[in-house]
Amino acid sequence: ETQGVCVAAFGESREFPAFFSRQSGFQAPYHVRDEEEAAKLIASALGLGLSSGVLIAVPCPEERAASGQVIEEAIQEALNEARSKGITGKELTPFMLQKVNELTDGRSLDSNLALIQNNARVGSCIAVALSKLQKARRKGNLPQREVTTPPQPVVIGGINVDFIAKAQNPVILGGGQTNIGRVRRTFGGVGRNLADCLSRLGWTPLFLSAVGKDEHSDSILHYCHHMDMSAVLQLEGKSTATYCAVITSTGELSVGLGDMDIHHQITEQYVSQFKENLCQSPLVCIDGNVPLSTIQYVCQLAKEHQLSVCYEPTDENKASKPFLSDSWKALTYISPNLQELRAINRTLGNPLPAGIEGSV
Template sequence: MLGKLSSTLQRYISATSCRSDVLFKIHPTVCEALSDHRPVVALESTIITHGMPYPQNLSTAKEVEDIVRAEGVTPATVAVLEGKVHVGLSSDELDSLACSKTTLKVSRRDLPYVISKGLSGGTTVSGTMIAAHKAGIPVFVTGGIGGVHRDGENTLDISADLTELGRTPIAVVSAGVKSILDIGRTLEFLETQGVCVATYGESKSFPAFFSHKSGYISPYNVHNAEEAAELIASTLSLGLQSGVLLAVPLPDEHAAAGQQIEDAIQAAVTEARLKGISGRDVTPFILHRVNELTEGQSLRANIALIHNNARVGSQIARALAERTQQPRGGCRNQKDENQASKPKTIVVGGVNVDFIAKGASKKLLFGQTNPGSVCQSFGGVGRNIADCLSRLGQTVLFISAIGADSHSDAVLNYCKHMFCVNLSVRSELDLDKRDPGSLLCVQQDTHAVARLQGQRTATYCAIITESGELSLGLGDMDIHQEIKEQYVSQYEDQLSSASLVVLDGNIPVSTVDYICSLAKKHSVPVWYEPTDAEKACKPFVSESWKALSYTSPNLAELRTMNQTLRLPTPQERKAVCCVLPRTDGTF
């Protein structure tokens, strides 16, 4: 059971990451971290657009991101920019968001309208949770969450943050609930929503933003980041469609000012009521008024609180990510851990979308329309080999690249038996419900298939005659050159310990050389599939061929290999053979 928890969590983290589309954009640094299973923390943006005045909002946002990075974690600030949800912002985008006077406050309710109108806005807790969950980020850091407003039993003024926590499996790290809300009813509502609530630290006292104690007790507490990660991992592994709320008290050095700030809050609440301020305008008014009444002390405490939450949340995210790198429970041997966590077979090669046009007449007439049929299929030598190996029960890591376009959507949809781990978040029970054939997808690790913005998925169009002879072929294969040494080197540990590495001839020569050098160093067998006569020479233009254990050329490809090595090149078809190096590096 413990091993299953870790494996399910791994699937969660790699579930839908980096799948940007027309409405959803993941920043490249965030995408890279998710693809590499490194920790990422989601950050909201209403604190930038509505929570603080300029320039404190901008400086605080950048300070928070720096704190996250200092903990070895990648920050992913979420916002809506011109109708597209962004997970991770550039420095210029942060600047623009902080300075804008027209941004909206975007919750779940507001997302469809803001996107449909091409508007921009800061995401609330609920809006950020939706984006983080879609991106596959399990930890989200904020200041404080919304709750049940005072007199909420009559007005039904309840924050969407609470219902979002009840239906989105995200861990939210916050300083509890603002004291302007009805904290008791908020905790009751969270219980009804099935949300696990725990205070971070030695006490179970539930914090009230600026105060350590709200007068209410959390159901549970976790003492440190490791215990918090254990709680989150258990929630995700059980497949519960509800979140976790971790309440972090304000640091002691700022807690002394809590009572003064609380008095100012009560005065501001009264003033807001007298002025008829209601709804979403209440919180910004109170925060601004409290800052005035406390002469900036509340703003300083607010910033300190957010800094602390970012630090704690990053430590939790890092502990959670570390859990996915090793099995849990029982006695562990380092060698066993390495073997258990790394695929036995690695395939590096291409993915293609193929279009086959077959003429219906005996002769094709060029320059005019011919009757026939056109069908779409999915190939790529690397993809085909990885598919076959996985169907044979092998644990396979497939390293490749596809574009962020409709063709890649088609590939992912068609190849669900290989790629389903990357398409949706599934629990162990969900996996067990699939038919036996689809269960093979658990054997196929495809998180190393990079989906690249601005690139086209490889396509191939073949025009064949009625008898099946190829008349003309057109290929758009440029993206295969993006399977570069720098990208593949991220998986050096897996390549060094694999039982077999398979290369197809579509990848760059430099990548072939890098993998062969690594394989030779660690005595890993390499199988080279040349794909066509032109590409057959790639390992043979250097010393890389000495690392090959297997190759599978046809006659034309074998001739190219021999010619590259300046060996005799028979022309007769009977001369076909398989090229295998001996242990001394000779043929």
Template sequence: MIAAHRAGISVFVTGGVGGVHRDGENTLDISADLTELGRTPIAVVSAGVKSILDIGRTLEFLETQGVCVATYGALRNFPAFFSPQSGFTSPYQVCNPEEAAKLIASTLSLGLQSGVLFAVPIPEEQAAAGQQIEEAIQTAVTEASVKGITGRDVTPFILQKVNDLTKGKSLHANIALIHNNAKVGSQIACTHRHGKQSSDSDSDYTTHNAVLLQVVIGGINVDFIAKGKTKFGQTNPGRVCQSFGGVGRNIADSMSRLGQRPMFISATGADSHSDAVFNHCKHMNTNGVARLEEQSTATYCVVIDESGEMSLGLGDMDIHQQITEQYVSQFEKQLSSATLVCLDGNIPVSTIDYVCSIASKHSINVWYEPTDSEKARKPFLSDSWKSLSYSSPNLTELRTMNKTLGLPTPEGKLYCSMSI
């Protein structure tokens, strides 16, 4: 949450926030989420507070911290994560993204340093399972009390007990909650951002004489995912599904679904896979995607064993090398006027260097997505890395970046803790 605020992100989505633990009036066991919400001006979208916590005291504590709490939906019932109602009501209620965006804007306009918490009830189709899970939670809470389990041991005990009692249903409901929160949060974020643009003609995001433009440069893949037994040397029963991927395509797809529709620059073959890709990506701006004769659209096949672990991955991605500096240079006008350029690590080093030079010249933000540990080093082989504004490496990729720059690199596991 702190990192999101410092990065200029105004809407943050999570599963559920922490709270005041049961018997918290004696133990003073209060999640850091609550105090952080009281001093960070950001909107948090969650499914409320888990019923293993003291929801009443949690709402009181949030009020003390100056946090605006609103239920998102038709009722003011404050949700208890797996249940649409907790027996408590929120001080405020919003029914749609527009009302939520107005609440965020009005709160921020006051110059307060506290945040806004939107509590989103569990989707109706999951409510029945949610009720069963709530019953399991109450059983687990009672058992924890009988066994004298206290302090930090309570939460892991209850979560494990609930998972056992529901035979894994709690995990499926949890995933559904995350999906729903992400959907609601993205709608609120887009509405808030568009409202911010229209209310400020001098905003960095838009002007009367310019059109907001982002550019994404990277790969397109047709992915095949095979799941089943993996005894090599014979035909195994299993299931195979097809999807569309490529890091650059995924980024452009996500931005398009959020209403941004960036220009996507990439390359495919002139084959049936390419036809399928373009049909799937009709909602995207694919004017920058070249269809090349005598080339094959990139494909990736992964074999996943019965435990869910990857057994083997094969990629035919040579066409990514056709996203050359020469090809990309024909879009120099769009690059020069962009507000953000996203690069994935699949494109050639020379293309990365070229785009970074344009970005440096015109003070354009560049986001680099490494894609894997080997490709993570590409911008750091020259001074191109100095033009990067953002990057999203995993720990292995970050180590590669450090090593390429000759910086000290810890080899052990790193642990970090963040609020929410």
């Protein structure tokens, strides 16, 4: 999820297969039933220009799959023996494979060989299906959809220029010392990210946001050329929102600094100019960077016109904005993480479920 890798289970079940058996107890985010569905999924990912891959989880053939409980017991026994013998690092994996094979009288090895052979068969079938699909698209042999112009989704939220400074060492040196590392610039903002994703999916939403007329705005507009940026405010004398994160070599955030004042310019008065677009929109997305009065205006409009609204809380300190009044009742979807959900729960005066208080 962190790296945006699509994970899909292959076959009749959506359950993600375990290493030696067909069951793991966990559901995969997506499910493809056969080679054709897998090929369509991969083609869609390629068409979106994503830099991440697609993971197709193919279970071991049912007739060769070992009992999950037997294998799990063998793994636990092998782990205990490895600990008692002090086996760690690169020696652990070959020890585990050999020990589990011994404890299961070779059944784990049979399952593994069957899995490798089945992976090769399924992988080649998916490759053939993908090749046929790509050839058909190049030749224009796919059924043509009727050309219509559906109403645009509307996204209301922030645009950020993010500077990520990653130190070479796991510990950041203090006292004014220069830390060796790498600095890169990316374009973000929750609203911008949502609008970008919808645009790549072919929905090209109307994006309502604000940037300054400064050295960053031209770069943003150039980077977002595939998006509808026609309604974005460009304000003289204001600074485009920027965020700088300093992280250690292990990815731990050391310090974060943000200049987000321009988000206050995404006002109710500005957004109300696009009331007709909002009322016709199949989906309105709004993020927590937007001022409270603007969120309340959108929620009231959604209530009056039965609009679908998706709220992205953004962070723990902004998550509760719609929940300070009855505005939240107009929301259709919300996507909080655990910290944001805690904040919302506190605002609503609800007790936290047992076991949640101390978890991260």
